[in-house]
Amino acid sequence: MFIQFVKLKSGLPETEVQRIMKERAAQFRAVPGLRQKYYCRDDKTGEYAGVYVWESEESMQVYLKSELRRSIAEAYKVEGQPRVELLEVLFPLRPEK
Numbered sequence: 001m002f003i004q005f006v007k008l009k010s011g012l013p014e015t016e017v018q019r020i021m022k023e024r025a026a027q028f029r030a031v032p033g034l035r036q037k038y039y040c041r042d043d044k045t046g047e048y049a050g051v052y053v054w055e056s057e058e059s060m061q062v063y064l065k066s067e068l069r070r071s072i073a074e075a076y077k078v079e080g081q082p083r084v085e086l087l088e089v090l091f092p093l094r095p096e097k
Helices: 014-029 057-064 072-076
Strands: 002-010 034-042 047-054 078-088
Touching: 002 057, 002 072, 014 034, 014 072, 047 057, 072 078
Parallel strands: none
Antiparallel strands: 002 047, 002 078, 034 047
């Protein structure tokens, strides 16, 4: 399992960013191997973040080559380069159900 953090600055007002997040959520629900996605905001910096939980590195790599991933910058009017981190999960605190 892998966790991917993507943090970005948007040129849009917060209400518009949240509207777009909700509008696009169904597309992310359909991504194979994406177990969960958390939509976040950093109040101190005004940046938004996506925290993705992937079944495998392979499923994440397929997504990274997809049109959905390529459309993020335009959809959110991203300013500058997003910051991306990838972590392999060693084990969870609580067993999965």
